[in-house]
Amino acid sequence: MGVNSERGPGQREPSADMQLQSESRALWLGLTCTLLGIVVGLIAFSSYRPGLAGTGSVAIYASVVAALAATAGSVLGYLTVLVRTQDWLLALSRYRQFLNAFALMIIHAAISAMAALITFRIFQDAFRGLTVDRYAASLMVGVCAGIAGYVALVSAARVTAQSLAALLAIFMATGVFISMLAAENPYWWHSMFSSLGTRDSGLTSFWTFNVTLVVSGLVLSTLTAFIVRNVALLAVMNDRFADVLGKPRARFIRPRPGVVRACLLGLGICVVSIGLVPVNVAPTMHAFIVRFAAGIIVVLLLGATLWLPGFPWVFHLLSFFCFLGLVGAALLWQPLEYYNLTAFELAVVGIVFGWLIVFIRTTAAALAVKTEELSDVLAAHQ
Secondary structure, three states, X not given: OOOOOOOOOOEOOOOHHHHHHHHHHHHHHHHHHHHHHHHHHHHHOOOOOOEOOOOOOHHHHHHHHHHHHHHHHHHHHHHHHHHHHEHHHHXXXXXXXXXXXXXXXXXXXXXXXXXXXXXXXHHHHHOOOOEOOHHHHHHHHHHHHHHHHHHHHHHHHOOOHHHHHHHHHHXXXXXXXXXXXXXXXXXXXXXXXXXXXXXXXXXXXXXXHXXXXXXXXXXXXXXXXXXXXHHHHHHHHHHHHHHHHOOOOOOOOOOOHHHHHHHHHHHHHHHHHHHHOOOOOOHHHHHHHHHHHHHHHHHHHHOHHHHOOOXXXXXXXXXXXXXXXXXXXXXXHOOOOOOOHHHHHHHHHHHHHHHHHHHHHHHHHHHHHHXXXXXXXXXXXX
């Protein structure tokens, strides 16, 4: 029997009626946000012709209105669809439910605002000196708001571990990219990425970089809930499988959702702490947090064979190669001095995010296979 790798107990596909209602809500929200955005633009641009980017530009108003629209869309998607199709979210504590909803709201709002800022900046650079009248500017603001509201509702309603990981990667990359562009020191990369989070790089770079890290850490905690649930289900499936076959349950080498939770939450706390403690404020503390995060990553990579049994051996081989990649990247930085600390940080982030995405997909696939095997065994014993 076929099993959807993203579904399990407490998760179900939205019914056809629910999908239609969700799409209808998204369209109505998009239309409403478009009209409100146009009204905001007509009021804001009543006395001058704005540029596409810069102070008082279309980009500024579009980003703010798009963020508000995305906030409304993500909240509606979470409350009207997501918690109804993924019942396990309601079983979490009130604090965790609030944190999950808040993280989804913030990441959709932030991505919408960043997308508007970057898009209008690109067009302003392509059409230097261009200004538009209040009607064209208002329409642009309205369209941005409508798209943001529609996409956020649809996205939040269908969140999975894989889609949330993709959103996190997009958000982090966009936030850091904006921070790099806004840095007042064009040679910041001679030092390290953390220098973007200092006031020496300018207020825009400072706030963008550190807020990106703090929000990313919060989103990682929400992502952890989705990942840990799959690992916990995998442990339950293994126990049931052993019970049906009359074999003793594994005691030592078995899926360990507690270890996964501790590592990923610890990593999320480290990311938040790095954003809250800039390197120029407390360099010793900042360095300690970074090293602690590195230790967590090593535990994740080297311990996968012990707390993720049943995964394909190629996954464990990948985990080991990722660890070797981190060691090699560190050696290329020091003592070989092939590149500087910034390049090393880029390599670490790329390796860790790549492994995390593969881990999420492999966990979902392993859960689907184990569910199907258990169903077949139960059918054979009836």
